Amino acid sequence: MTDLLETTLCGIPLRNPVLAASGTFGYGLEFAKLVDLNQLGGIITKGLSREPIAGNPAPRLWHTEGGMINSVGLQNVGVSAFIRDKLPKLRTYTVPVIANVFGYAIEDYLAVIEQLENAEGIAAYELNVSCPNTKEGGIFFSSDPALLADLVGRVRLLAKRPLIVKLSPNVARIAPFARTAEEAGADAISLINTFVSLAIDVQTRSSRIGAVRRSNRDADGCLLAGGVGASASADGFRLRVVRRSSVLFVALQSALLLRERMDARRMGAAILVFIGIVLIWLA
């Protein structure tokens, strides 16, 4: 039975085709008491960056009917601490470990790969390219073919281990990006990273995701979601004030017009109705 499930990935023998996806399984070690790590086909580590990253403010998760929205913010210990603290323990298992790597400039990716190249116990690299190139305008590596080719090509020159490029679904057509990655030297394509999404609390009109609340306040952070969540911000508040003032204005205008044609009793009833509408709207 085991033999039937055995397979290979970029020449790496796998016990079976089940790989723990990056970020869903920590560094693997956290789950060692729950599952036998050696029974897995492979572990893809949490994304590793040049420096440690604290991640996004809470809430980071939101359960929906169609899945789970996550906004962890690529929290990780950084590549040096990974090599020093996690990798020696991971080496005590026989399961292949694939290091997931990301950065905000090509130099960041290269710096991480350079350190990992000198470390034992890594079977391959998975490049998370769903990151903005903040040094050059903030365009995502995953959404610009020339940028993607440049990144993959330069990592390819450095990396001696197999290179897997993990693509983003947030593009009009993914196939040209797969072809670009292959031509630039990728050994395999990993499909797919997460879809851009947002959950909004309709009562408070604010985002249920902490990073979006912060990005609206500070005008930094998650660029895509920040636009969608504008109702949680000062702009949203201004919009509400303008809308409610308009209702109040129309109500008063109508009351003044009606005063000319109505007797006192009807006039009183009309004003009460208008005040009711305004109070409901303001609630």
Ligand SMILES: Cc1cc2nc3c(=O)[nH]c(=O)nc-3n(C[C@H](O)[C@H](O)[C@H](O)COP(=O)(O)O)c2cc1C
């Ligand atoms: C909590 C969480 C953290 C994730 N962190 C990473 C990460 O650090 N690097 C990465 O490349 N993908 C990360 N991902 C994306 C997953 O590896 C996977 O590509 C994504 O969830 C799509 O697969 P699915 O549709 O089976 O969930 C993360 C996903 C989740 C849910």
